[in-house]
Amino acid sequence: MALVHRERGEPFAIRSGGHGLSAGAANIKDGVTVDLRSISTVEVLDPLNIIVTGGCDAAIGAGGFLTGGGIGVPSVTAGWGCDDVLEYEIVVASGEILRVSADRHPDLFVALKGGLNNFGVVTQFTMRTHPIGKLWAGFTAYPGADAPRLLAAYLDFMEPANRDPHVGLIELYGWTRKHAAVYATLILLYSLPHPYPAVYQNLIDNSTVLYNTLRAMNEVDSEESGYIISRYNRRSGSYQQNRHVLLPTPCRVRGGDDLDRTESDLRVDT
Known part of the structure; x- marks a missing residue:
């Protein structure tokens, strides 16, 4: 996909939950939409009485929420969702899959906390948990x-x-x-x-x-x-x-x- 974009200029968009309203955020005209809903897999935390920071609406996708900053239910006391991300798995423009954390690729780690889809396609988040209150x-x-x-x-x-x-x-x-x-x-x-x-x-x-x-x-x-x-x-x-x-x-x-x-x-x- 990155090769086609570089050589032919084909536009593309990344869709997670689809809540992004701005043009090109979750869909694209005359281009390719990369739909991540099929890899929507989470570890069930409710029986453990813990939670991660998510959207105020259960239908909000993790991808756009966490790379956009993320103000959710626990944010009142726990802070923004991106603050709780400990590691990202991301596919960058070269096609390489990176594991990004404070210790590995630290500049990219900071950039992803609010950088949206400008640096690659995030396919996995590892997050800090909080007790369910x-x-x-x-x-x-x-x-x-x-x-x-x-x-x-x-x-x-x-x-x-x-x-x-x-x-x-x-x-x-x-x-x-x-x-x-x-x-x-x-x-x-x-x-x-x-x-x-x-x-x-x-x-x-x-x-x-x-x-x-x-x-x-x-x-x-x-x-x-x-x-x-x-x-x-x-x-x-x-x-x-x-x-x-x-x-x-x-x-x-x-x-x-x-x-x-x-x-x-x-x-x-x-």
């Missing part, structure tokens, strides 16, 4: 009318004075294709089995919630229950916390009852 976590959904409250609560949550080392929060906004409605979703995690901790007090309103799966569980259960999140097509970005930017006037979506069209057809007025 109990936590409190789940998924909530709110109507778009709750957006001003949720954005204000998120900004308060992000203040350094309110930092809590046990929390993990993802706040998302989107729309449904079936109905012309904006909705807000929260993925909340607390690394101790303490229901409704004070740090989340302003983010949760059970009087307006549309969907709520918050409960005490272990870390394996949290990854499996997170699968519902993957049914939504979403995009995300990083930005500075700025109240003047994140506290907009309420928005309304214009369109028909059925928004089953392209994103460019969706118009949002503020």
